[in-house]
Amino acid sequence: MGYLPNIFNGAAGVLNIITLFYGWREIRPDNYKERDMVWPKITTFWIITYDIWNIVYVYLNFPGSTSMQLIFLLSCTIPALFIKKGTWLQARAFTLAAWFMYYFTIPRFTEQMEVMFPRNWKLMVLVASISLIANVTYLVVYINMLRKKR
Numbered sequence: 001m002g003y004l005p006n007i008f009n010g011a012a013g014v015l016n017i018i019t020l021f022y023g024w025r026e027i028r029p030d031n032y033k034e035r036d037m038v039w040p041k042i043t044t045f046w047i048i049t050y051d052i053w054n055i056v057y058v059y060l061n062f063p064g065s066t067s068m069q070l071i072f073l074l075s076c077t078i079p080a081l082f083i084k085k086g087t088w089l090q091a092r093a094f095t096l097a098a099w100f101m102y103y104f105t106i107p108r109f110t111e112q113m114e115v116m117f118p119r120n121w122k123l124m125v126l127v128a129s130i131s132l133i134a135n136v137t138y139l140v141v142y143i144n145m146l147r148k149k150r
Helices: 004-021 043-060 062-080 088-105 107-113 120-148
Strands: none
Touching: 004 043, 004 120, 043 088, 043 120, 062 088, 088 107
16 A cells, blocks of 8 residues: 555565575474374464564554454464464464455455454554564564574
């Protein structure tokens, strides 16, 4: 859109993509009967920066969906961090697919459940700045992880 908050959050998204590749070659099914897809090296910090970026993206562009997206993000993040480590990618794919199937099947119902978050210029710049700062911080952590690995 070109507005400053979108530019900030867009830059944060690019940084999030750049730092995505740590340990991705180790994505594999686990050894349990369910054969969950696990990514053992995905970091908690990366998941949090992705969640921040994603919720800010939704807030800036689809404000009515922010509350539902927050619920869907937490529904994949909490179990992946506290119940079964490494399953965030599988859980995120599932929740994202479930949300879009639900939304496009019954759009009027989901639109009636929208909870509008307050929006003004200062708040939009603030949340976009938080997203950018979090992702820049993780970029520094990511670079340090790569240096230590060598």
